[in-house]
Amino acid sequence: MSSTHYDVLIVGAGIAGSSMAHALSTITSKSRDTPLKIALLERSLAEPDRIVGELLQPGGVGALKNIGMESCVENIGAISVHGYCVTHSGRLVHIPYPNGYEGRSFHHGRFIMALREKAKHAAGVDVLEATVTDLIECEYTKRVIGVRAARQNSEEGNEKGGKESFFADLVIIADGCFSNFRNSVMGEAARKSSTRSHFVGAILKDVTLPMPQHGTVCLVRGQGPVLLYQVSEHDTRMLVDVKQPLPSDLKGHILQNVAPQLPSALHVAIHNALESDRLRRMPNSFLPPVEQGGKHMKEGVILLGDAWNMRHPLTGGGMTVALNDVVILSKLLTRVDNFGDWDSISDLLHEWHWARKPLSSTINILSVALYDLFGADGELLAVLQTGCFKYFELGGECINGPVSLLSGIAPSPMLLAYHFFSVALYAIWILFTHERPVPGQAQDTEKPILAAPRIIEYPGLCIKSFRVFWMACIVFGPLLWTEIRWW
Structure with a gap:
């Protein structure tokens, strides 16, 4: 030897x-x-040949x-990334990186x-x-x-x-x-380590994302989020979050429960990818x-x-x-x-x-907290998810702050806490003030009737508001503790 x-x-x-x-x-x-x-x-x-570590x-x-x-990052076919767009129930919000910052996506x-x-x-x-x-x-x-x-x-x-x-x-x-x-x-x-879900990956050929050179996050009702980003001139990575336990038929699950809720321009490419490509998965561990x-x-x-x-x-x-x-x-x-x-x-x-700590804690906490909101596994998290999307729609610092945290430009756990609980409070405000589908309608109604909450509903909404805020604390508090504990 x-x-x-x-x-x-x-x-x-x-x-x-x-x-x-x-x-x-x-x-x-x-x-x-x-x-x-x-x-x-x-x-x-x-x-x-992996399906993560590409953005x-x-x-x-x-x-x-x-x-x-x-x-x-030069001469490998990398794509410049200028920010994100998030889609939710047919709506789209643009979240650009501030001040001309750029990322890169690649194989x-x-x-x-x-x-x-x-x-x-x-x-x-x-x-x-x-x-x-x-x-x-x-x-x-x-x-x-x-x-x-x-x-x-x-x-x-x-x-x-x-x-x-x-x-x-x-x-x-x-x-x-x-x-x-x-x-x-x-x-x-x-x-x-803990694993709550897996990313299932495939390559879509020659597709145009809703916003080219932007990562696309699609919020899918009843499922985990879907992430799409271009990795080369002709290839776009699709990552589908699938929660535990994994279904036995992943392709069928994606085609039946996920693909119909994604932008229609991607449907043909998704079907082709699932027919020709080998689906691979990676655990999403913390x-x-x-x-x-x-x-x-x-x-x-x-x-x-x-x-x-x-x-x-x-x-x-x-x-x-x-x-x-x-x-x-x-x-x-x-x-x-x-x-x-x-x-x-x-x-x-x-x-x-x-x-x-400033950067690692910010990104570690944000990754899991944002997944909880985007995955919306439960009624209270769904309220926070809606609040998060509408918070982004406000624009200005409601976009610049969160994307600066996510991109590693502004490493600050305190700024993260500020925006996270601002989202929670805004979600509560939405409960009382924004129109919503009238209860009792079928979920598949194409054009549901919308109405603002009536005063008679306010006592119940007050109780729900406390539960929503407590859920926000449950999501954020333990994550913060994992970063500040000494042992």
Whole structure:
């Protein structure tokens, strides 16, 4: 069994791992006159084919520029994204990014390959195709000092049980949402991820969205939201949120319950895609971050990206959070001359945990809270969903504020709380003042009779208002708690 020593080992050459390798390659200090020696290990360097990680918010584009990797969104057929539109019951509201900000949408695999190529040409970085199977711990201190892996392109790695040892002063685990090492690294501090739904994905060919170069969110009655965005000149990704438990016939479910409520211009392309394409699904998981470097976690190793912190992909904020984490952590690591000094690293991890909070907490909380509203699983959430859509229709700061939060432009949990509860209060105002279908009509009535609530209904609406506001607190409060708790 052979062995190699590096300054840093990074497990996983995805968004977080590849960008971290490149960012660390630029680290300089008075005591270090040569680049760090970095190994980036990935099980397969073939182009991945995934249905998520295809929409990069403006905040993520800015983070790419910060670490000198902005060229990775060029020459991959990426589409400029200028904001969102949301459709609800045949109505549409335009939600543009403010001040000329732009995002990018693309095929996930092409972006990953561009990141890996950038990392491969960075000074001191070795990109290796190897399957990491074990963490190597010091026999006496139990500190992680390396990994064992089988290289795909080596004779030793192809032998039965043949593995190579890689040693380093610091190991970074960035092996994604299905991390093999999350629990062993976090130990007693580990939290369990939760999955409430799946995104089912397909590619629509040569369609025109209601607003080109905008992400489209369709609110579907009785179902989860549908997200559409263009990923190349001819391809548009459709992600259908399907709640647990998943139906046995996904195609039939989409054709019968979802497609009829989407814009009619998409119907033919949806049918063609479902007939010709293989439907794939990804779990929509939520995993709150736990501060690293604590006494319950292993020394010598850091978790990064979805291996550590996940949020609902509805808002497309995952890559933005990961890239922002890379920006902050790589800058903090410039202050450490000896990566073997775990006390210094641990202090740094504490600083990193709270330095990332403004953006990560905003996007983490917003992703799940917005999913609860857009999914509207229940009468009270349906009231909040209607209030949210009509809040957007007010325009001005009622659009600029929420989209600035979603896009990573304005990282502020307090601003998020302000707009979230403004939506709740506006939803209550709508209960008392806006016209609604007269009770007793059939749900399939083409032109329902509308009328404002009568005074005699006000006592019942008052009780309902308290329930709506309490539901808003139930949605927002626990999410906020997951971000501010210390353990």
